[in-house]
Structures are given as C-alpha cells and as structure tokens.
Amino acid sequence: MINIFDLTPDEAAGEIKGMGLQAYKAGQVFEWLYKKRVLDFSRMTNISKSDARKLGSVFKTDIPSVERTLESTDGTIKYLFGLSDGNMIESVLMKYSYGYSLCISSQAGCRMNCSFCASGKDGLERNLTAGEMTGQIMASEISSGTHISRIVVMGTGEPFDNYDNLLRFLDIAANPKGLGIGQRRITVSTCGLVPGIIRFADYGSQVNLAISLHETDNESRSRIMPVNKKYPIEEVLKACRYYVEKTNRRISFEYALIPGVNDSPAKALELAHLLKGMLCYVNIIPVNLIKGVEYKGNPGKNAAVFYDILGKHGIHVTVRRELGGDIEAACGQLRRSHADEIWRRD
Numbered sequence: 107m108i109n110i111f112d113l114t115p116d117e118a119a120g121e122i123k124g125m126g127l128q129a130y131k132a133g134q135v136f137e138w139l140y141k142k143r144v145l146d147f148s149r150m151t152n153i154s155k156s157d158a159r160k161l162g163s164v165f166k167t168d169i170p171s172v173e174r175t176l177e178s179t180d181g182t183i184k185y186l187f188g189l190s191d192g193n194m195i196e197s198v199l200m201k202y203s204y205g206y207s208l209c210i211s212s213q214a215g216c217r218m219n220c221s222f223c224a225s226g227k228d229g230l231e232r233n234l235t236a237g238e239m240t241g242q243i244m245a246s247e248i249s250s251g252t253h254i255s256r257i258v259v260m261g262t263g264e265p266f267d268n269y270d271n272l273l274r275f276l277d278i279a280a281n282p283k284g285l286g287i288g289q290r291r292i293t294v295s296t297c298g299l300v301p302g303i304i305r306f307a308d309y310g311s312q313v314n315l316a317i318s319l320h321e322t323d324n325e326s327r328s329r330i331m332p333v334n335k336k337y338p339i340e341e342v343l344k345a346c347r348y349y350v351e352k353t354n355r356r357i358s359f360e361y362a363l364i365p366g367v368n369d370s371p372a373k374a375l376e377l378a379h380l381l382k383g384m385l386c387y388v389n390i391i392p393v394n395l396i397k398g399v400e401y402k403g404n405p406g407k408n409a410a411v412f413y414d415i416l417g418k419h420g421i422h423v424t425v426r427r428e429l430g431g432d433i434e435a436a437c438g439q440l441r442r443s444h445a446d447e448i449w450r451r452d
C-alpha cells in the first residue's frame with residue numbers, strides 16, 4: 107500500500123486516474139485530506155462506497171501519531187511523534203502575531219554532528235519520507251485545532267541530506283491542491299551542503315533558504331561543524347551567491363553566539379566582510395544549552411555588540427526570539443529519543 111501523503115498531488119492524481127476513477131475525484135479526495143483533514147475514505151461523503159473501497163485498497167492515509175505533548179510557558183507546544191516503524195521524532199508549534207508556525211524534522215536523527223546541537227548526538231537513524239514531513243503538519247493541526255500558516259524545516263535532521271523527499275514534501279506543502287502554504291512562507295535550513303544549495307537554486311522556487319554559518323573561518327568552523335571539512339566556507343558562500351542570483355531571494359544566515367568561541371567583536375567584523383554585498387540578513391541566536399555541552403559565560407552577552415557591528419557595516423540583522431526553551435523545544439534541542447528525560451517529566 108502507498109501512503110497517499112508520500113505522493114505529490116499530481117502523482118496521486120495520476121494513480122487515482124489509473125485506478126479508473128474519474129479525474130475530478132482526485133480533487134475531491136485532496137479537498138477532504140488537505141482542507142478538511144478527513145483521513146478515512148469512507149467518511150468522504152461525495153465519494154461513492156465502491157470508489158472509497160478502491161481508494162482504500164491502494165492507499166493508506168498514515169500520519170505520525172501524537173505520543174506526547176509538552177507546552178511551554180510561552181505557549182509553544184512540542185510534539186513527540188511516533189512513526190510506523192517505531193521511530194520517534196519531534197516538531198515544535200510556535201505562536202506568532204501572524205499565526206502559527208511549525209518547525210518540522212526532516213530526518214530521524216542527524217549525521218552532521220555539530221558540537222552545539224543535540225539532534226546529531228545519536229547519529230542518523232533514517233530519512234523521513236515526504237508523507238512523514240507532511241504528516242507532522244497534519245497531526246499537529248488536528249491535535250491542537252490550529253491552522254499552520256508557516257513552516258520551517260529546522261527540526262532534527264539535515265534537509266539537504268534527504269533532498270528528494272524534501273522536494274516532494276515542498277511540492278505537497280506549497281501546492282494549492284495539497285496543504286496550500288505559499289512557498290514564501292516556508293523556510294529550509296541547511297548546515298551548508300553545497301550540492302544541495304546548488305540544486306535548490308536551480309529548482310528556482312520562492313521557498314526561503316537559511317544557512318547555518320556560526321563561524322567566519324574554516325579552522326574554527328570545522329571545529330564546531332565537521333561538515334565544514336567537506337564544504338568549506340568559501341564554497342558555501344559561492345553557492346549562496348549563485349542561489350541569490352538564480353532566485354533573487356534574500357538568504358538568511360544563522361549565527362548561534364557561543365560564549366568565548368565565536369562571539370567576539372572581531373568575529374562580527376569578519377562576518378560583515380564575508381557577507382558584504384550579498385542579498386542576505388543575519389539571524390543571531392544566543393546558543394541554547396544542551397545536555398553534556400558546557401560553555402563559559404552567558405550566550406547572549408555579546409548579542410547587542412554583534413548586532414551593532416553588523417548593522418554599522420550595512421548587514422541586515424535580527425536577534426532571534428527563542429521560544430520553548432523550558433521544554434527543550436528551542437533550536438538545537440530536538441532529538442529523536444523518547445527516552446529523553448524531558449518526556450518523562452509529568
């Protein structure tokens with residue numbers, strides 16, 4: 107059986123047509139699934155019993171199961187989802203003035219092993235399918251009764267390490283016949299897999315791209331992000347310039363301030379020089395603390411200095427307002443393990 111959420115709407119429509127159903131039936135099915143969140147073919151009232159039976163013999167409509175939820179004092183909700191093979195993943199639902207945003211995972215675990223991030227501490231388990239990415243949105247909407255208007259692919263995993271499924275997911279998410287969230291309301295974040303950035307530039311969509319930079323020279327960046335040994339800063343930035351040229355979209359660079367490591371005024375100056383002239387902005391994030399990694403000093407102490415230096419050099423800059431820190435739902439704190447202490451807190 108095929109999980110219908112693993113197929114793009116066009117692919118699913120092709121299958122449905124191939125089953126001998128009239129072409130317009132596909133549109134009705136998508137309406138039930140993606141607009142009304144009805145997952146049972148027999149409950150789709152404009153689909154005949156025999157058509158529902160046919161659909162049910164070819165497709166399943168699987169979405170992750172909500173295993174646990176945790177709510178932060180700021181209203182952020184962290185979901186622990188169970189997948190069909192028993193793997194567990196996490197997503198984070200955040201409330202902003204414009205509406206709800208969901209941070210989804212793209213892999214169970216991660217193999218990038220950035221020193222400051224919890225997601226890679228147990229390595230990669232497997233890629234998520236497009237349906238498992240789509241399903242995180244469906245399941246959290248159904249569970250919370252909210253409507254999600256923005257998506258950030260910034261949970262556990264490296265999206266460009268799961269490129270084909272990511273693109274399928276983006277089609278489902280942005281397609282008016284699918285979830286219908288506009289491309290400009292979706293952001294994909296990468297640690298800098300250069301071939302992925304180039305492919306993404308050629309894909310030419312309006313989906314936003316964020317790059318986790320976090321350092322300004324190769325020696326320092328390789329120390330905290332092993333991926334830099336394979337794809338050094340100058341290659342990442344070259345690919346970024348290509349992306350901007352191709353898409354005319356502004357790139358965002360994420361820079362987590364790690365006290366005593368990358369937060370000196372000199373680094374801010376280097377960063378300003380690196381990004382000079384690029385259509386971009388920098389998102390400063392005081393590093394979130396994770397278990398087993400200790401820092402000397404307060405992560406946010408140089409945020410204002412960094413902000414000023416970048417600003418003075420003409421770089422657009424924001425300081426990220428972190429949500430959900432009390433439930434380990436902030437950047438870098440997501441994991442794939444349900445054995446985590448946080449999920450046993452009652």
Ligand code: SAH
Nearest residue numbers: 223260264295296297318360393394437438
């Ligand atoms: N693999 C992708 C997406 C997941 S991480 C990537 O690297 O971009 C989402 C963002 O959180 C990245 O910018 C990542 O570098 C950042 N991050 C990871 N750990 C963090 C931490 N402890 N504090 C703040 N940001 C962190």
